[in-house]
Amino acid sequence: MATVAGVTGEQRAAGNGVTTEQAGPTPIRVLIVDDDALVRAGLSMILGGDPGLAVVGEAADGSQVPAAVAGCAPDVVLMDIRMPRVDGLTATEALRRNANPPEVIVLTTFDADADVLRALRAGAAGFLLKDTPPAEIVQAVRRVAAGEATLSPSVTRQLISHVTGAAPAGATARRDRARRLLDTLSEREHDVAVAIGQGCTNAEIAARLYMSVATVKAYVSRLLVKLNLNNRVQVALLVHDAELV
Template sequence: MTETTTVGAGTGPATATIRVLLADDQALLRMGFRMVLDGEDGIEVVGEAADGASAVQMAAALRPDVVLMDVRMPGMNGLEATATIAAEHPDSRVLILTTFDVDEYAFAGLRAGASGFLLKDTRPADLVQAIRTVAAGDAVVSPRITRRMLELFGPHLPGTDAPTPGGPDPRLERLTARELEVLTLVAEGLSNAEIAGRLFVSETTVKTHVGNLLGKLELRDRVQAVVLAYETGLVRPS
């Protein structure tokens, strides 16, 4: 049964307040997240949804900046809801909530368009920082965490089989040799600073290469870049 609560519905803020929609079938978890976020300056919880269908409807009505999305919910699950929101309301960024040890399909949420994932037992300060980071247009999943999740679950997920041999993926042909090298290192879990040290260039140069390859590949952030690197076979789970 659908359970929703809305607060402060509107078409969008005139200020820099980050508007957050909570989507989780456990009322106590939603209450906990709301208590944390309501105490933060510049963050407003504008609604709560207890299933994926409600989350999609409320994302359309409220146009939140960030949706905190659980994976396992009745009816439409969080992965389906994420894909719909990412496709229909790309300005609303989605953070997948997972217990990680049991939600093997959390990676599918990243492929569906989520900007990252959070563990449900994440510290309040990290939750707040993650929301601010995503609202600013960046991703919250470090390359190392993404890599680990792909290594554990990627081979078992639908649609993640290695590409048929016969040549590189056409998308990768848009990149220069240096950009392809940077993409490989990003997918292997290196930070910008570590890539700079590996390639003997400045961190600013690495940031430029990352920005260029994201643009050429029409990707939103590093998370999607890592996913693409694995999907195309550029990097394989060890």
């Protein structure tokens, strides 16, 4: 386990009663969970090279995640799926059931599509392919920490389309449930939800629906509360379940 670096983010620090007199923004705290030491080292080098990020800990298995999160207080967890004892999916589901959990980005490859879908339904904020360019990994961590979209209009739509296109068992029940939930929305909320499902950013939604970005953000927050979801990725999955995109 790596030693804790830096100080916690403002909200996490405030929740723990920690104060700081630093004038600048605190780094985004990242925990890396992967059973491959080379992958952990590579991700640490990539993320550690950005002054706005701090790798505060590492774990080699999902069984180590609860202690690592408690000890490092990360803002974002990069979570591998395939690990020997407790896999990343089980660890993500357990972590996201906690109060005020860190955001989770799962690490995967295209041949783990069904696993990715399970992780996103569990509340993971998104996913990264292990061959993602370093700059995109950094940007993904930043977006997740800021509560912004992690859905890439190209890669994510391709993945979600693939995993939902095979009509898996229970798809009809999920479709009906998703449509019932979306029917509780106002027309404007419904339009925002569909745009999220299409992978649009807040700026793109604002341009499409003639809103300000601030108004879009307010609608997204309202959707999460109304639909009882963790993040906009789950909104997108709900829209896909309803077969609206």
